[in-house]
Each structure stands twice: as structure tokens, then as C-alpha cells.
Amino acid sequence: MATTRTTTNTLPASSSILLLLLLSASSVLADDPYRFFTWNVTYGDIWPMGVKQQGILINSQFPGPQIEAVTNDNVIINVFNSLPEPFLISWNGIQQRRSSWQDGVYGTNCPIPPGRNFTYVMQFKDQIGSFFYFPSLAFHKAAGAFGGIRVLSRPMIPVPFPPPAGDFTLLIGDWYKANHSSLRYMLDSGRDLPFPDGVLINGRGLSGNAFTVDQGRTYRFRICNVGLTTSLNIRFQGHTMKLVEVEGSHTLQNTYSSLDVHLAQCYSVLVTADQQPLDYYIVVSTRFTSKVLSTTAILHYSNSAGRPAGGPPGGPTIQIDWSFNQARSIRWNLTASGPRPNPQGSYHYGLVNTTRTIRLASSAPVINGKQRYAVNSVSFIPADTPLKVADFYKISGVFSLGSIPDSPTFGGGYLQTSVMAANFRDYVEIVFENYENTMQSWHIDGYSFWIVGMDGGQWSSASRKNYNLRDAVARCTVQVYPKSWSAIYMPLDNVGMWNVRSENWARQYLGQQFYLRVYSPANSWRDENPIPRNALLCGRAAGRRTRPL
Ligand SMILES: *[C@@H]1O[C@H](CO)[C@@H](O)[C@H](O)[C@H]1NC(C)=O
Ligand SMILES: *[C@@H]1O[C@H](CO)[C@@H](O)[C@H](O)[C@H]1NC(C)=O
Ligand SMILES: *[C@@H]1O[C@H](CO)[C@@H](O)[C@H](O)[C@H]1NC(C)=O
Numbered sequence: 001m002a003t004t005r006t007t008t009n010t011l012p013a014s015s016s017i018l019l020l021l022l023l024s025a026s027s028v029l030a031d032d033p034y035r036f037f038t039w040n041v042t043y044g045d046i047w048p049m050g051v052k053q054q055g056i057l058i059n060s061q062f063p064g065p066q067i068e069a070v071t072n073d074n075v076i077i078n079v080f081n082s083l084p085e086p087f088l089i090s091w092n093g094i095q096q097r098r099s100s101w102q103d104g105v106y107g108t109n110c111p112i113p114p115g116r117n118f119t120y121v122m123q124f125k126d127q128i129g130s131f132f133y134f135p136s137l138a139f140h141k142a143a144g145a146f147g148g149i150r151v152l153s154r155p156m157i158p159v160p161f162p163p164p165a166g167d168f169t170l171l172i173g174d175w176y177k178a179n180h181s182s183l184r185y186m187l188d189s190g191r192d193l194p195f196p197d198g199v200l201i202n203g204r205g206l207s208g209n210a211f212t213v214d215q216g217r218t219y220r221f222r223i224c225n226v227g228l229t230t231s232l233n234i235r236f237q238g239h240t241m242k243l244v245e246v247e248g249s250h251t252l253q254n255t256y257s258s259l260d261v262h263l264a265q266c267y268s269v270l271v272t273a274d275q276q277p278l279d280y281y282i283v284v285s286t287r288f289t290s291k292v293l294s295t296t297a298i299l300h301y302s303n304s305a306g307r308p309a310g311g312p313p314g315g316p317t318i319q320i321d322w323s324f325n326q327a328r329s330i331r332w333n334l335t336a337s338g339p340r341p342n343p344q345g346s347y348h349y350g351l352v353n354t355t356r357t358i359r360l361a362s363s364a365p366v367i368n369g370k371q372r373y374a375v376n377s378v379s380f381i382p383a384d385t386p387l388k389v390a391d392f393y394k395i396s397g398v399f400s401l402g403s404i405p406d407s408p409t410f411g412g413g414y415l416q417t418s419v420m421a422a423n424f425r426d427y428v429e430i431v432f433e434n435y436e437n438t439m440q441s442w443h444i445d446g447y448s449f450w451i452v453g454m455d456g457g458q459w460s461s462a463s464r465k466n467y468n469l470r471d472a473v474a475r476c477t478v479q480v481y482p483k484s485w486s487a488i489y490m491p492l493d494n495v496g497m498w499n500v501r502s503e504n505w506a507r508q509y510l511g512q513q514f515y516l517r518v519y520s521p522a523n524s525w526r527d528e529n530p531i532p533r534n535a536l537l538c539g540r541a542a543g544r545r546t547r548p549l
């Protein structure tokens, strides 16, 4: 087994031997490079808004360390949970092909108990682009433990723009001064979250960040919204942004003076330092909120003569049409390469007939006197055993297939461990319907999908006439505007148990999510990896064996 070893930090030889044991006989390909990480997750003091808070740190960092990898790399992350409570990390946008075992949400993985560790063994198969990881349990995301993931193209694959002079990650998000346990307590007791206290850029809310650039050169900025409740807008004073990539797809290179970034979305833009040598504001502000929160960072020319001229530039606030138009302008560059050297548009997603339509309506029912959130009237409650694990061991009574309908019922809300059955190789159309007056953002684990349409009002089969079946962008998160719908096409080419969730974190926490079980009757390792040998087992699966070495 010939392995190129790209060691990010040193590990004792015994761990590597153990790793080879873990990997042997699994379908992770040995020829692709390995990157090893060891992460220690702890509580620690942070001061994002100038006051001390308890944050969740990874290797003492807030935000957590960035993962930098290349298409097809094997990424091995040994996570030590030094919190006094269970913990899991999930990888937003990493497709985990054939391996929902590594997805790190409670429907697929047993939590890492306090004082224990779990090694995620992932391959960033056939992916490029900008993503992030986040803690998936409880309300940990409100305390940190998130970080950027960048998957670079392999050296021989053409990238549709010249190599930038620098590559920066901007993790932007709303923030609360209350700690994650207080926020969770509010939700558990049936109350809504208050309005956030501020907006952070890379963990700082008080303009602490400066990004140094050389005049005349071009830089890539990867911008992800890792916040909990609000869409954001970003702009660079005196500069424009050329959009080049969205969650793994190279886009038409349109130029924008400001860009909306909805919850859990990631965008890459190129910014050329083509102005007078000064400092310039980078502004991030909340969208569609009556009170506007904002924060700034500095774009600092290395030969800067001084402070920014004028104040931070204003941006759009409540304008929805503006945002709709911008969303529709974001399209796939059909002639650019993706993770492979062939053009992205060589797969004609629009010429394949869909085999099933799933309509998902979000709602906010009160159930048993408490505020909950639902999809097709079902508000998800976790089972005592991860669904994937229960499925593998055929433990009955944990969930039932068909526990969420394919279309809105508009009936009263109810609690259920909702799992939707789907067949491997089906080609589905999913319509996210929003009858509420709030902004939505939806994410599907394990997949990238084409956003074929979005519009105001109610979706009907006639809405298909206006679908973009030519150059819609493929990504893993889609926003749905108030009283509007968004439609996607998604080929079910990845067997597993996949989380479909609202990225509004209070809604996700209070039940606006479910699992899509993509099933292949072949039951073959070609379609799905076997349970990892190191899988943690809990609930009704506690004490079972994974598989012999
Ligand atoms: C993690 O950090 C804590 C606090 O610094 C330390 O006590 C513990 O030994 C560390 N664990 C590992 C596995 O490095
Ligand atoms: C925990 O870490 C050790 C190495 O320190 C490793 O041998 C072991 O496999 C890890 N446990 C899991 C469940 O991944
Ligand atoms: C699309 O990608 C091609 C190939 O790299 C590039 O030459 C072209 O400029 C891009 N087109 C647009 C409109 O961005």
C-alpha cells in the first residue's frame, strides 16, 4: 500500500499502524494522500464582543483550525472530547460518499462521551471548494468549535482564474452574549431566542481583523455564514467582488458590490487591490432584520497611507427583490473544470427526467404548549439510538420509514423521529415551500444539488416552466425567501442516512429537520462502506460488535 503522507502534526507510529488497520479492507483508496489531525476540544475563555464568555475551543483556538486539503485526500481527524458533556462535529458540504458513518450528526453517530475520542476517517472524494465544520449536538454551535474547510483542486486540474496572491477565510455569523446553555434552556422551555447581540468575523465582533494585501494584486476570500439565525451581507469599501465559486461549483464570474450570504452558505470571491494605498472597511451586516447589526474588518494595503476615508459603506437591509435577483444571477460556469478536468456542465442535469417530487413546507407549530418547528407538520425528535446505527443492526422500534409525508399536509404539528425512505439512483425534485414571513435556509448532508428555481408565492407544477435547466449552480445549501419557494434537482447517488435541516439553528434544534434514508437493496460495499471498526456504539446498540479486524 503506497501512501503519500502529508502529516499535519506528528503522531506516534502506533497510531499510524492502527490507522492502517482501520483503513484496510475499507474502500478508502490508498493512493490518495493522507492528512492527519489531532484535535482537543475544550472549554475556554473568549472575548468576541469585549466581554468574557465561555467558548468551545479546538486546540485552544476560536474559531477552530482550518482544514486545508486537496480533492480526494484522505482526512483523518482524531477528536478528543475534553468537555464534560457529549460532543460531535459535522462537516458541512463534505459529501462523505458511501459513508454517512462519518457525518457527525446524531442520526448517524453516537456522541463522543466526555473524556473519550473518536477518529473521523473521511475522503474528500471528487470535491473542490469552500465549506466549514461545526459542532452538531445540543446548542454547541453558539459557543464555537466551527472552522473553515478548503478543498483545493489537484495540480493538473485547470482552475478558471489565475492563482490568487492570497487565500483568506472569513467566517461570519451573528452572535449572542448569552452562553450556549442559556440559549438552549430558553428553547427547551418553549421560548424563542432573542435578537442576536452582534456579528462576528473570524471570532471577533469589534473590528479586530485586518487582511493585508499588496496593491495591484488579487486575493481570494472564502466567506461562510456560520451564524445561528440571520442572513448577512458583505461588502468591501471601494472594491468589487468577483464571484468565482459557491460550495464546490465554479460560477460565472459576475462582479458584485455587495453579496448576501445566507445561513450556512459559502462563497469565494476575488478582490483586486486596485485602489489608492489606504485601509478600507470590510463590512458585514444583518439582512431582513428591523434592527441592523454590523461589524467591520480592515482590508489593509501593505503600503497603506492610513485609516479608511469615510465611514463603513452601507448595504441592503430589508430589500428582498434585490436578494432574489442576486440569487438568480449566480450560475454555473459550464465550461470550467470542477474536481475533474472535464467541464462542469458535461452532466446535463436538466435533460434527465426526475422520478419523484418531494414538497417540504416549514412551519412553526406550538406542540404540548411549547414552540416547536416542523417540516410537513412533523417536528423531529431524536431517538435513543443513532438512526444509521439502528438501521445497520436492524434494531426495530427506533424509527419507521415513511414517518414524514412527501408533501405538506397543513395539519397540526406533531413530534416524531422522522425518516423519509428513498431509493438509490432516484432523481428527485425537491421543492422547499415557505408560507411564513421569515427567511429560511436549507441544507442536505451527503449531496450537492442544482437550484433550478426560486420565486415568490406558491409553487405549482406550472412553476417548472421557468426552471433553469441549463446553468443552475450546484451547491449544498439553498435559501427560501419569505412566502416563496425554492426548487432543486438532486440525483440520489449516495447511499446512507442523510440529515435534511433548516440552518436556522433554533429551528433545527426544535425539530425542523429529518433524515433521508437513501437505500440500495444490493447491500454491497460498492454502494456503501461497512460500519467503521472504531464506530462508537450507544443506546440500544451499546455492547454490539462492529466487525472483526
Ligand atoms: C486537552 O486539553 C486539556 C486542557 O488543556 C488537557 O488537560 C488534556 O490533557 C488535553 N487532552 C489531550 C488528549 O491532549
Ligand atoms: C482514540 O485515540 C487513539 C490514539 O490516541 C486511537 O488509538 C483510537 O483509535 C481512538 N479512538 C477512536 C474511537 O477513534
Ligand atoms: C468560465 O470558465 C472558463 C474556463 O476556465 C473561463 O475561461 C471563462 O472566463 C469563464 N466564464 C465566465 C463567464 O466566468
Ligand SMILES: *[C@@H]1O[C@H](CO)[C@@H](O)[C@H](O)[C@H]1NC(C)=O
Pocket (backbone or CB within 6 Å): 054, 179, 180, 181, 182
Ligand atoms: C451560562 O450562563 C448562565 C447564566 O448567566 C450561567 O448560570 C451558567 O453557569 C453559564 N454556563 C456556562 C457553562 O458558562
Ligand SMILES: *[C@@H]1O[C@H](CO)[C@@H](O)[C@H](O)[C@H]1NC(C)=O
Pocket (backbone or CB within 6 Å): 351, 352, 353
Ligand atoms: C422524459 O420524459 C419525456 C415525457 O415523458 C419523454 O418524452 C422523454 O423521452 C424523457 N427523457 C428521458 C431522457 O428519459
